[in-house]
Amino acid sequence: MLQIENKDRFGKVIADSLSKVEQTVTDAKTKTRWIRAIAKAVVEIEENVFMTWQEADKSLLIWSQKSNNIYTSNGVCQCRAFEQGSPCFHRAAARLIRLYLETEDATVQAEEIPYLKPTVQVKAERIAGIRIN
Numbered sequence: 001m002l003q004i005e006n007k008d009r010f011g012k013v014i015a016d017s018l019s020k021v022e023q024t025v026t027d028a029k030t031k032t033r034w035i036r037a038i039a040k041a042v043v044e045i046e047e048n049v050f051m052t053w054q055e056a057d058k059s060l061l062i063w064s065q066k067s068n069n070i071y072t073s074n075g076v077c078q079c080r081a082f083e084q085g086s087p088c089f090h091r092a093a094a095r096l097i098r099l100y101l102e103t104e105d106a107t108v109q110a111e112e113i114p115y116l117k118p119t120v121q122v123k124a125e126r127i128a129g130i131r132i133n
């Protein structure tokens with residue numbers, strides 16, 4: 001089972017993905033299918049214990065209880081929906097996890113690089129008429 005430790009960040013990834021579908025998918029039917037795929041992906045990520053992220057090829061290994069097949073998904077998939085050119089939750093889930101992990105890396109890096117840290121506001125002080133800071 002995948003551990004989503006930062007729910008806020010995962011929520012932001014979901015919101016970004018939904019807005020990307022809204023902005024980039026013009027066909028109404030495909031748009032609805034992607035939105036459903038993302039919603040199902042979120043539920044599966046939280047509940048499906050048979051999901052493993054493979055960092056080497058940035059793919060998600062998913063056992064589907066419905067079809068009893070194992071899918072390995074990144075931009076492509078082996079399921080029937082994908083064969084028919086339709087959105088599937090496997091690809092949606094793989095994308096959500098990839099983006100979630102990428103933003104995690106970005107956060108860690110920002111904390112490690114001193115000049116990317118937020119500037120601390122230091123108030124100028126005067127001691128005995130001499131301005132310090």
Ligand SMILES: [Zn+2]
Nearest residue numbers: 077079088090
């Ligand atoms: Zn699929």
